[in-house]
Amino acid sequence: MPLSGDDRPDPDALLRQAAQEGRGRLKIFLGAAPGVGKTYEMLSEGAARRRDGVDVVVAVVETHGRAETEALVRGHEVLPRRDVPYEGRTLHEMDLDAVLARAPRLALVDELAHTNAPGSRHPKRFQDVEELLAAGIDVYSTINIQHVESLNDVVASFTRVRVRETVPDRILEMAEVEVVDIPPDELIERLKAGKVYLPHEATRALNHFFSKSNLSALRELALRRAAQAVDAQMLEHVRAIGVGGTWAGSERIVVAVSELPGADGLVRAAKRLSDALKAPWTALFIETPRTGQFTDAQHARIAATMSLATQLGGAIATVPASSALEGIQAFVADARATQLVVGKSKRSRWFELRYGSVVDRLVRGTPGVTVHVLPVEEVPGPGGSEATQAGRTRGRGWGSPVGYGLTLLGVAAVTALASTLFHVLNLGNVALLYLLPVMAAASLYGLRTGLFAGLASSLCYNFFFLPPTGTLTVNNPENIVSVFVLLGVAVATSQLTARVRAQADIAAASARTNATLAGFLHQLSGVSEAAEAARVICNDVGRLFDVQAVLLAPSSGGGLGVLAATDPDYRLDTMDLAAANWAFDTGGAAGKGSGTLAASEWLFQPLKSGAGTLAVLGLARENGSEPVRADQLPLLTSLVNQAALVIERLRLQAEIRDVDAVRTRDRLRAALLSSVSHDLRTPLTAVLAAADALDHGATPELIGTIKSEASRLNRFVANLLDMTRVEAGALKLSVEAVDLSDAVAGAAHDARRALEGHPVRLDVPPDLPLVRADPQLLHHCLLNLLDNAGRYGDPGTEIVIEGRHRYGQLRLAVLDHGPGLPPGRETEVFETFRRLEGSDRAAGGTGLGLAIVKAFAEAMGLGVEAGNREDGSGAAFAILFPPSLIVRDVAQESIS
């Protein structure tokens, strides 16, 4: 179902394509099984490219002694291998640095899924290949279908062989995939003819692998996977160029993962489903009260499963809830998921009878969602005994000796109490009294101590109170019930308490997480500068995880530079910087505790946004241990994601500010050009014309024109200079005490030409207090106000300058008689190059004067006002001096 009909290119897709440019291209020769001739095919094609003049080298190829292959290799330039001694043997690994240094156009790298010898730069060869690609080197490589990450389970399910060396699907997705295919019969022939190399020790197991049915299935998988890769690339292309490609966008997949081994199978299944549906998917983990009791191994497995999901291109989410069922239902509803993938563990019939099938309830509780239920098989592996270990810790241990001691005291006290009150109590009530220590022990110290209390109580009850007293025999069967009731109460109470306590724990933990996140966001929300955000991020992460933190981002000089650090004496050596660069370039974690460059002391997490990696956050611990525990990873991921969002927001804001500033500048520039050409040329024309006319004899009128036009020109140039000073931020204030009567008289004198034809009345009381202002700027303000009044006042009418001291504030107003200002738009006159309607150009305004008045007044801390006179007879412009700028009375002795 198409989401929308618009053909706009998807910016993300374009960005990804752009990122591809400059990188090398990867071609993968995909085979269904060993022996189909991938290496041969790769070498042949490499040879063909070399004949075309391409610079081809063999970086690593295993010939396994086959003559045809060896012959092909001999035609190529073969780079020497790196010898790595390992457990008494010598391994010959690809020399990544040699290939990078040789920098061929095309490198041939056999066996993409190969695991490098310990101590290599990357654990996996496909990571080496990624580095080659990043360096702009094209790579040809080979892989068998069972090594593809998302197909690993499927292949294992029918071949009974599980390979540990896998390659993430994203590698295949960015590659051109060529299937090297021969029919199964022919392959079996080749196998029998000994043309297929097999590791000696594995021969027998692999014979089963090479059954015809297996080979057919593998072949189908390979062909399908290749078709899928083509599909994905096609889709990416279609999205990039905006051809109205169809979106299966309405589908959303959620896969619920658990701590059990085999959860990674669920994640891979979800990935396959997502590929088929072209739908986004999320791996979901529900934190329940049980989560708190997980072993470290279980925490690590969840983190690994989540990180697998990230590697496979899925989103991840961790949600707290009181039960997995509730959490899944809520999340599925919130995320409007359409497909849900869950695993079904093998539980006993008894369990299902008692609790009902979780899956049944899930299906019923999530209407409209397709639920895929996959069996979770426990794959026996090195961690096979973990479940039982976990089971042991779940029982809350044996409880403390203090608990037992206090319980005994409690039981003894009740016994003493009951014996003193025995004559007023009957037997049943004595039993009730014994409930007290049982409940107390169970709720305070857990199940075992509770049971101990129950046992002790029933023994005491039996011994001291049940006839025959003084013995442990019971002659009344009724009393046996009492003993069991005491024990039952102990069990029930302790379980209830334990559950309540666990729920409280998880609620507190989740509240802590939320509070942490909220506090982090709150800190960041007030930040408006990228540098400050970087500081806050470092400090918060450092504080929360008790680690050293640094934030690195691309610097102007190229390469990563440190934006902020918790400890100013941070040390980043070459290895650390390599890890940081790796994290930035690939968008994956690097350094200590990650799969890449783990020798670094630091763990680097990339801060990613839609537009790519923005920055890298580095964490390190003083003592050199792993900076972040596995169970803290989800919190760190959330923080890093939020930090990335904030940094991106700030970056976008800065960009918008820049764009706005440019736009305003452009608008001003355009207005300035039109204003300058009009306002400079008009007086110049008048002056030139009058000067020409002078040849025929000077008249006072002509001379007057020259003078007034020239002074108008002078005023305009002064305004342009003033405005330039304002815009350049070069206003230098030199504030001193100013006598307004003086200032007004000076301004009226200097503006006399503009005020020609208007009687001017100065109404400034001589006892007005002095004000603090820059006399020059104030003078220019007054000149412009007078100029404005002279221009817009009706000819011959009076212009008044009025100073008033009222309510602690001083108001200096220029009043004219004229059309006034359009109501409601008074303040617009202060905008640069603004002339309101009704004030045509003939009036000669530049639109600069009042903007300068406002800018200068504000620079001096003064207010401006524009409006009409109270009687509506004209406009009134005022400058307001706040009380803080009014000079208090001067001491008499200073002036007498």
Place this chain on the structure above:
Amino acid sequence: MAARILIVDDEVAIRRLLRNTLERAGYAVAEAMNGREALVQASAHEPDAILLDLGLPDRDGLTLIPMLRKQANGVILVVSAREATEEKVAALDLGADDYVTKPFDTDELLARLRVALRHHGGSGVTPKLVRRGDITIDLDRRLVCRAGRELHLTRKEHDVLAVLARHIGRVVTHERIIAAAWSGEEDPRVEYLRIVIRNLRQKLEAPGPVGSVIANELGVGYRLRSDS
């Protein structure tokens, strides 16, 4: 004999304009188009007055003022497009007698020049009696009369008026007035001066317009206007 005026300006149009104006007013005129020429001309002609532009091609006119002061005995009038108050104050402090900003009013320029020359003529000896319109200021006896009637001035008013009267027609910077009238006092301030000037104006100008007797030079100082 006509007073000799040296015009120092790099703009030929300005020099021509000034020469016309000055010659029409009866002065003898010499010209220099840069600092070097100005120094040569000043020592050769011993001008009575130098009209000095600050924006010269070879050096800043401000640096020229003390050199010209040493070489020639004439008055120095700065004629410049620079209108920053610091520049004006600096020019006056360096020894210029007055400051006129471009574009100038030629009548105003001539009036300033006249005042400067007249003052210069009696240099060294300060007149005892300064007259200005109907105001007479007796500097020795500290007496100020207006229309024949003695005015009552406070001590500060008298000190301020005396400084202005000694330099009648020329601008006196705030610092100089304050130094003269508030010498030795703690924390003298421009606001005291403003109030004193305001009071003086009440006594000397009213009911005429503000500034008709004591003119304000924005941010620089005050000038007691001379007749003419």
